Structure formats: C-alpha cells, structure tokens
Amino acid sequence: MLKGEKIAFIGTGVMGTSIVKHLLAAQYEVTVYTRTKEKAQTLIDLGAKWADTPAKATEEKDIIFTMVGFPSDVEEVYCGENGIFQAAKEGAIVVDMTTSEPTLAKKLYSIAKEKGISSLNAPVSGGDIGAKNGTLSIMVGGDKEAFDQILPIFEKFGSNIVYQGESGNGQHTKMCNQLLIATNMIGVCESIAYGLKAGLDLDKVMQSISTGAAGSWSLSNLGPKMLNGNFDPGFYIKHFIKDMKIAIDEAERMNLDLPGVKLSKELYNTLLDRGYGENGTQALLKYYID
Structure with a gap:
C-alpha cells in the first residue's frame, strides 16, 4: 500500500485515537467517525477529516478500520x-x-466477499501503552493476499504482526491472549495485596519479582499503576468482561472447561456491580484492598 491510500477509522477510543495519530504522522489521509464528535476533536485538530456516519466515513476509502466496544457495535x-x-x-x-466473536468475523467475511470487499479480523494486544508507542501485537485472520496488502499500514502502529490464517482465527488468537491476561491478573493482584498486608516496600518487591520467573507484562506495566492508585483505563473492565464471556462461550462450543477464566470473570463482575466498569483492568486490586 502507498501513502496515497485513503483510510477510514471508525471508533476513536483510548486505543483508536493513538492508532490514528500514527497513521496521520505517516501522512495517510484519514477520515474518522465516533459516536461523540468531541472525543475525536484532537484528531481533527491534527488533520483527520470527520464524517457523521460510518457509511459517510467509508465512501471512496481504500481501507476501513473499525475498533468499537462490543460485538453488537461491530454488527451495527x-x-x-x-x-x-x-x-x-x-x-x-x-x-x-x-x-469480538470469531463467528461474527466469519459472517462479516462472507458478506464482504459477496460485495467484492476483502475482510480481515485483526484484534490487538498491548493496551494504551502499546498503542501510544506503536508496538501493538496484531493477530490477523482472513485472506493472505489482503493481509500482505495492508501489512505496511499495520507496521505503522504494530511491532508484532502475525497472520493467523483463515477468517476468525485472529479473534480465536485474541481469546488465547485474554485467557492468559485474565488468570495472570488474579496472580498479580493477589501478590500485591499480600505484599501490602505484610507491610513490605512494594517498589523493592517489584524489583525482586518482576524480572524473574514471576515476571509478566501485567506485573511490569500495570503493577506500578496499582501501587500509584492509578486505575485509569488502558482497557476497560466492562470490555474485558465481554472478552471473557466470548472466550467462555467459544470454549463451551468446543467442550472445553476453563475454570480459571470463569473465576476471573466472577471477580470482575463483582467490581462491575460496585461501579468500576469504566476503570482499567488493573482495578481488580480493589477486590482485595477496598
């Protein structure tokens, strides 16, 4: 793809905003749509064009990215x-x-094919930090030819871009990612809660445990936020619960029991009931210390 290709980006939330900034910095022409125009104003000020609907944003565009909240939003x-x-x-x-749901990705692929359009599902991992730094992990399902065409654009905001095969496989891979995060986050929060109750200097504890066998992305990147009382969303609890539900539902279709993620979902649902749905996933610590 050349820099002259016209792009639409629908859904400029926490991560979408950073991705669009990278595309604008790379001199791509980008038209954006999100439900609340004010939330896209920073991007408009940087040179993005605005459209009033997804359809208007899409007109005459070569590539259309979407990054919204729930499968129902994707379908809409x-x-x-x-x-x-x-x-x-x-x-x-x-x-x-x-x-989103692998089954929905396959449905969109079929509809797109009938219209002579290529469809990729390409969920990401890396949170707000990865989006800001342009180092997202991107897991792509769909036709290899379309993947090869768009790879240079993915490289503007991702550093680990892997073609996973047929449509839906990107979403299945993301479920593997979310399963690891769900159970690992319990361990991170229980470790920090234990250290706090024991009266330890948690900064020193982090020095000792973050680089050994217990190390993880969540511990190194979200652990310090927890210690600073920073529960701002890199990824919303309400969206993480959605992801865990998708993983559990897909696992049940494959006759696979996943007790770890079921426990994680139960803990996060407790936080949702307490009004923490707009917080980041690191707010799971509040289950233990509030």
Whole structure:
C-alpha cells in the first residue's frame, strides 16, 4: 500500500485515537467517525477529516478500520442502516480490530466477499501503552493476499504482526491472549495485596519479582499503576468482561472447561456491580484492598 491510500477509522477510543495519530504522522489521509464528535476533536485538530456516519466515513476509502466496544457495535457499524457495507466500494479492505466473536468475523467475511470487499479480523494486544508507542501485537485472520496488502499500514502502529490464517482465527488468537491476561491478573493482584498486608516496600518487591520467573507484562506495566492508585483505563473492565464471556462461550462450543477464566470473570463482575466498569483492568486490586 502507498501513502496515497485513503483510510477510514471508525471508533476513536483510548486505543483508536493513538492508532490514528500514527497513521496521520505517516501522512495517510484519514477520515474518522465516533459516536461523540468531541472525543475525536484532537484528531481533527491534527488533520483527520470527520464524517457523521460510518457509511459517510467509508465512501471512496481504500481501507476501513473499525475498533468499537462490543460485538453488537461491530454488527451495527458494518450492517446497520448507515453502516460500512452500505457504502464500501468494491476492492476495499475492511479491518475489524475490535475484540469480538470469531463467528461474527466469519459472517462479516462472507458478506464482504459477496460485495467484492476483502475482510480481515485483526484484534490487538498491548493496551494504551502499546498503542501510544506503536508496538501493538496484531493477530490477523482472513485472506493472505489482503493481509500482505495492508501489512505496511499495520507496521505503522504494530511491532508484532502475525497472520493467523483463515477468517476468525485472529479473534480465536485474541481469546488465547485474554485467557492468559485474565488468570495472570488474579496472580498479580493477589501478590500485591499480600505484599501490602505484610507491610513490605512494594517498589523493592517489584524489583525482586518482576524480572524473574514471576515476571509478566501485567506485573511490569500495570503493577506500578496499582501501587500509584492509578486505575485509569488502558482497557476497560466492562470490555474485558465481554472478552471473557466470548472466550467462555467459544470454549463451551468446543467442550472445553476453563475454570480459571470463569473465576476471573466472577471477580470482575463483582467490581462491575460496585461501579468500576469504566476503570482499567488493573482495578481488580480493589477486590482485595477496598
């Protein structure tokens, strides 16, 4: 792909905003849509164009990215009255970066193919930090030809970009990622809660445990936020609960029992009931210390 390709980006939340900034910095022409225009104002000030609907954002674009909240949102922005499939031109590539259902990814792929459009599912990992630094891990499912075409654009905001195979496989890979995070986060929070109750200097504890066998991305990147009382969202609890539900549902279809993620979902649901749904996933610590 050349820099002259026109891009639409639908869903400029915490991570989408940083991704669009990278695309603008690389001199791509980007049109954005999000439900609340004010939330996209920073990007508009940086040179992004604004559209009032997903369909209008999509018109005459070569690549259309989406990064929204829930599978129902994905279906709406693609298949709704003012959705992408109402306006996407033949030969365009649509790329859903939402963590969503593998079955929905396959449905969108089929609809797109009928319209002469390529469809990729490309969920990411790395949180707000990875999005800001342009180091996201991107897991891509769909046709290899479309992946090869769009790889230079992925490289503007990702550093670990892996083609996972047929449509839906990107989402299945993301479920593997979320399963690891779900159970690891319990360990991180229980370790920190234990250290606090024991009266330890947690900064020194982190020095000792973060680089050994117990080390993890969550411990190194979210552990310090927990110690500073920073529960701002890099990834919302309400969205993480959605991801865990998808993983549990998919596992049940494969006759696989996952007790670890079921426990994690139960703990996060408790926090959701307490009003912490807009906090980041590191707020699980509040289950232990509030």
